[in-house]
Amino acid sequence: MALLEDFRQAVIAGDADGAAGIAAGIASEGKASADEVIASLSAAMEEVGGKYETGEYFIPEMLRSAAAVERALQVLDPYLFERRQEYAGVVVMGTVRGDIHNIGKDIIISALRASGYEVHDLGVNVSADKFVARVKEVDADLLLLSAFTTSTRQALVDVLSALEAAGLRDRVKVVSGGAAHSEELAQEVGVDAFASDVKGTLAICRELLGGKHLPGSGGETGC
Amino acid sequence: MNSRERFQAVLAGEIPDMVPVIPVVDGFFAPGLTGRPSDECWQDNDCLAGALALALERFGMDGVVAEMGLGPAPEVLGCPVQIEGNEVPLVTDRLVETRADLEKITVPDPWSGGKMEPVERLVALAGGDSVILGAVRSPFEYAATVRGLLDFMGDFYRDPELVRDLIAACLPATLAVGRALAEAGVDAVVVKDSFASTSMISPDHYREFAYPAEREAVAGLEGIPVILHVCRNSLPILPLMAATGAAVLEIDSPVDLRQAREAAGDAVVLKGNIDAVSVIEKGTAADVDAAVSAAIDAARGGKFILSTGDSVPLSAPEENLAALVASGRRYGKYQGGDA
Numbered sequence: 043m044a045l046l047e048d049f050r051q052a053v054i055a056g057d058a059d060g061a062a063g064i065a066a067g068i069a070s071e072g073k074a075s076a077d078e079v080i081a082s083l084s085a086a087m088e089e090v091g092g093k094y095e096t097g098e099y100f101i102p103e104m105l106r107s108a109a110a111v112e113r114a115l116q117v118l119d120p121y122l123f124e125r126r127q128e129y130a131g132v133v134v135m136g137t138v139r140g141d142i143h144n145i146g147k148d149i150i151i152s153a154l155r156a157s158g159y160e161v162h163d164l165g166v167n168v169s170a171d172k173f174v175a176r177v178k179e180v181d182a183d184l185l186l187l188s189a190f191t192t193s194t195r196q197a198l199v200d201v202l203s204a205l206e207a208a209g210l211r212d213r214v215k216v217v218s219g220g221a222a223h224s225e226e227l228a229q230e231v232g233v234d235a236f237a238s239d240v241k242g243t244l245a246i247c248r249e250l251l252g253g254k255h256l257p258g259s260g261g262e263t264g265c
Numbered sequence: 266m267n268s269r270e271r272f273q274a275v276l277a278g279e280i281p282d283m284v285p286v287i288p289v290v291d292g293f294f295a296p297g298l299t300g301r302p303s304d305e306c307w308q309d310n311d312c313l314a315g316a317l318a319l320a321l322e323r324f325g326m327d328g329v330v331a332e333m334g335l336g337p338a339p340e341v342l343g344c345p346v347q348i349e350g351n352e353v354p355l356v357t358d359r360l361v362e363t364r365a366d367l368e369k370i371t372v373p374d375p376w377s378g379g380k381m382e383p384v385e386r387l388v389a390l391a392g393g394d395s396v397i398l399g400a401v402r403s404p405f406e407y408a409a410t411v412r413g414l415l416d417f418m419g420d421f422y423r424d425p426e427l428v429r430d431l432i433a434a435c436l437p438a439t440l441a442v443g444r445a446l447a448e449a450g451v452d453a454v455v456v457k458d459s460f461a462s463t464s465m466i467s468p469d470h471y472r473e474f475a476y477p478a479e480r481e482a483v484a485g486l487e488g489i490p491v492i493l494h495v496c497r498n499s500l501p502i503l504p505l506m507a508a509t510g511a512a513v514l515e516i517d518s519p520v521d522l523r524q525a526r527e528a529a530g531d532a533v534v535l536k537g538n539i540d541a542v543s544v545i546e547k548g549t550a551a552d553v554d555a556a557v558s559a560a561i562d563a564a565r566g567g568k569f570i571l572s573t574g575d576s577v578p579l580s581a582p583e584e585n586l587a588a589l590v591a592s593g594r595r596y597g598k599y600q601g602g603d604a
């Protein structure tokens with residue numbers, strides 16, 4: 043659909059006004075379904091992430107697109123809320139204790155919101171207790187931990203132990219990621235999965251939730 | 266030749282007896298040598314100066330890097346800072362939320378509160394023979410910190426005027442600290458521009474925002490040699506970095522030194538570029554040796570200082586620093602004009 047293609051392009055170009063304008067049209071005239079809107083936003087952020095990986099985009103360009111997503115979602119929220127039975131999943135995300143890197147985390151959060159997840163952002167330098175309390179409070183499906191320096195190993199271990207102690211480890215899937223964080227480290231500390239870019243993160247979140255919560259998953263497969 | 270003479274010779278464009286070895290050993294790594302937790306050492310001027318002097322003595326390198334106060338965290342600009350245990354000082358909140366907060370950016374007095382003391386003491390302890398570098402942050406980096414890096418980079422498209430005004434408001438801080446370092450007796454000032462590389466921003470944005478401020482900083486620090494440090498991949502912007510007038514460009518490990526020389530031209534001194542994390546922190550002494558040999562080979566022809574690409578982390582093994590110096594000495598002797 044040309045409208046959704048324009049929408050996608052507006053997000054990729056980081057044109058917040060354009061994206062918000064198209065979003066307003068969609069919301070007032072019902073020109074696209076909730077699923078189509080989410081699929082289009084999600085594809086746009088995935089492409090933005092891809093452009094960063096290949097060196098075409100830099101951090102300011104990614105942030106510009108993330109801002110366009112946020113603007114579009116502001117306009118679309120009531121519309122999507124009425125039409126969607128459920129979020130794609132409930133996510134709690136933050137950067138672990140001792141670490142204040144937040145750019146990668148925020149990009150992932152925008153991509154997740156664009157993909158229909160309800161995301162609770164705890165910010166940076168987050169203690170294990172705080173993660174656990176929020177996971178419990180919002181009954182999260184996924185806990186996403188950003189860890190950018192290798193010295194955060196202990197902080198990751200602490201979060202997992204605290205989840206265990208609170209009896210929540212089986213109820214929430216834990217994913218970690220971030221620069222200087224590796225697959226090995228992730229395995230060593232015992233998270234369920236690891237990803238290092240936008241595309242990989244979205245794929246893993248989908249996989250871990252088994253598609254059961256995906257919008258429009260009343261029979262057909264989700265995105 | 267002693268270490269300082271070696272360094273001065275390189276800056277003067279002459280070929281010294283051997284390649285100077287000045288890794289970025291600063292307040293991150295050095296406190297560990299004292300056996301005291303970093304936070305304690307950071308707040309004790311004697312400890313910090315002593316730690317850096319100890320590094321010089323223990324490893325026999327030609328120089329180290331001193332910063333004022335809590336160096337990497339611009340408490341000098343009034344940002345709240347948390348320091349805990351062996352963790353790096355963290356800026357916990359930003360200063361500039363809206364344009365109106367620009368006036369909160371003041372020019373710090375670097376001499377207040379004894380913040381210059383670690384530098385002065387180090388110069389007194391070791392400055393005769395060894396090279397003492399003093400580090401300050403660029404206006405672009407200070408601006409990113411007082412605004413919060415995330416919002417700062419968001420402002421590039423949202424409000425470029427604010428970006429320019431922030432940077433302009435931070436220039437006096439860079440100059441004040443840089444001049445104070447010079448007054449305290451350092452041999453050169455390292456202007457660190459950690460976020461200006463193409464690992465973060467496009468070459469166009471570098472040209473628009475970071476480069477003009479670097480130039481102004483170099484010009485404003487006239488009389489003292491400036492080492493311009495940009496973290497990560499600086500290859501696409503090296504020609505402009507060379508045009509800032511800096512005497513030395515510090516090259517981080519993602520950049521190939523031969524390509525760096527080609528991009529930066531023949532006039533400027535290059536300093537680099539052993540990977541501080543994968544080689545020095547995580548590698549073996551043999552890895553260090555191989556990396557040093559390759560770097561010195563790539564930097565044939567002088568105008569070169571062997572260094573790490575970035576700060577040596579606290580947990581780097583001492584034997585790797587010893588290996589860095591030993592291999593630097595082994596491969597770095599100039600004979601008949603070449604190393």
Ligand code: B12
Nearest residue numbers: 141142143144145146187188191192218219220221222237
């Ligand atoms: C910007 C930056 C900073 C800024 C951060 C400001 C901010 N607001 O975020 C400041 C100056 C504060 C900083 C401080 C430090 N930093 Co720093 N920093 C960086 C830098 C240059 C860029 C990070 C970034 O934003 N990248 C862009 C984003 C988009 O990429 P990303 O973070 O990788 O995120 C992507 C993926 O990782 C993934 N992802 C992110 N989070 C998650 C979470 C999940 C669950 C998943 C699945 C995926 C995922 O998706 C993102 C989108 O693609 C990196 C170098 C680098 N090349 O990454 C170093 C780096 C991360 N820093 C490093 C270090 C060491 C530090 C310091 C200790 C000091 C120092 N010596 O520089 C302090 C530590 C402070 C602390 N305790 O946190 C090291 C870590 C090395 C290591 N092995 O530990 C790095 C790798 C640089 C290096 N020397 O090699 N840093």
